[in-house]
Amino acid sequence: MSEQVIENNAGQTGAGTQASGAAEPIAALTQEIAQLKEQRDAVILAHYYVPPEVQATADYVGDSFALAKLAVDLPQQTIVLCGVEFMGESAKLLNPNKTVLLPEPAADCPMAHMISKPDIDRVRAEYGDDLAVVCYVNSTAEAKTWSDVCVTSSNAVKICSNLPQRNILFIPDMNLGRYVASQLPDKHVILNKGYCPRHVTISVEQIIDLEEAHPDAVVMAHPECPADVLAEADYIGSTKGMIEHAAASDAQEFIVCTVVGIIRELELRTQGTGKRFHFPATTPRCENMDLVTLPKLAACLRNPAPYEVHVGDSLAPAARLTLERMLEYAAK
Ligand code: 13P
Ligand code: SF4
Numbered sequence: 562m563s564e565q566v567i568e569n570n571a572g573q574t575g576a577g578t579q580a581s582g583a584a585e586p587i588a589a590l591t592q593e594i595a596q597l598k599e600q601r602d603a604v605i606l607a608h609y610y611v612p613p614e615v616q617a618t619a620d621y622v623g624d625s626f627a628l629a630k631l632a633v634d635l636p637q638q639t640i641v642l643c644g645v646e647f648m649g650e651s652a653k654l655l656n657p658n659k660t661v662l663l664p665e666p667a668a669d670c671p672m673a674h675m676i677s678k679p680d681i682d683r684v685r686a687e688y689g690d691d692l693a694v695v696c697y698v699n700s701t702a703e704a705k706t707w708s709d710v711c712v713t714s715s716n717a718v719k720i721c722s723n724l725p726q727r728n729i730l731f732i733p734d735m736n737l738g739r740y741v742a743s744q745l746p747d748k749h750v751i752l753n754k755g756y757c758p759r760h761v762t763i764s765v766e767q768i769i770d771l772e773e774a775h776p777d778a779v780v781m782a783h784p785e786c787p788a789d790v791l792a793e794a795d796y797i798g799s800t801k802g803m804i805e806h807a808a809a810s811d812a813q814e815f816i817v818c819t820v821v822g823i824i825r826e827l828e829l830r831t832q833g834t835g836k837r838f839h840f841p842a843t844t845p846r847c848e849n850m851d852l853v854t855l856p857k858l859a860a861c862l863r864n865p866a867p868y869e870v871h872v873g874d875s876l877a878p879a880a881r882l883t884l885e886r887m888l889e890y891a892a893k
Contacts (some may be wrong), residue, residue, distance in 0.1 A: 604640055606621050607621070626714075644853065665853050692729070697717070712888055718741055734892075756785075763778050764841070775816065
């Protein structure tokens, strides 16, 4: 493996407030959402990190890649994306003629903003044609336009390994980029200093403490975790990958290094097996995913206009191409 880290000028943004209250009873909201969904020819997609009652209302729950891929094939005219902004944008880019709604338009992923154009231009100038700019899907539509191909945590290694270029500038996540580099010794991966503020709070000391308390547990980690946490992991993969690994494993106990919202699907998929899941003490919550509540889901279906995702014509064609390339390369 060979890797290098670039300095970057990009800032951090993202919502930092807690989810607003659910004054209306869940059963009444769920019923109303089901009726509105029919009336509007809508389908509800949710990420594993949103609150459990929102996942329970969704037609499909998945990781970033599954949600992007699904969005292309669904017959409904309206897609409601229960997740953060880049997920809504990806669904809109892949379905320009459909209505895509985000129940909480302010739910953003801070990492999506941790890259700037001059950082990319500098590396392109240095490496010329033997460079691919690989963009983690957790990125703005604009950052996608600066890139050659998108990836998610479930396909990053595969797609990077199939790229003809030896040099890869991986944006914006340094930890996923470093993990890709560790799996592809023939590539030279140039890293950018972006990170997930949630996953970087997980420390190797916490994992070692958990291993001492649960010596038979399998350690599963999302590749957004720091390198020393990944070094401690028995399995590294996307949210969906971890769920499938836990369901298929003979082990009874798991230490789970990712956002705690994943617990709903882990428990559903391992029901009746007695499998147990332990999270780090600073159990990471994604406060942006937490903003997506049932009352907001109902509100966006009652009155869709303010919740509609729009990607400007100046960005959409180039950003769409990077996502379409991801779908194409992932299918190879
Ligand atoms: P997945 O693609 O594994 O669902 O991860 C998305 C994400 O935002 C992780 O923090
Ligand atoms: Fe972004 Fe991290 Fe939340 Fe995933 S968990 S959406 S990377 S802030």
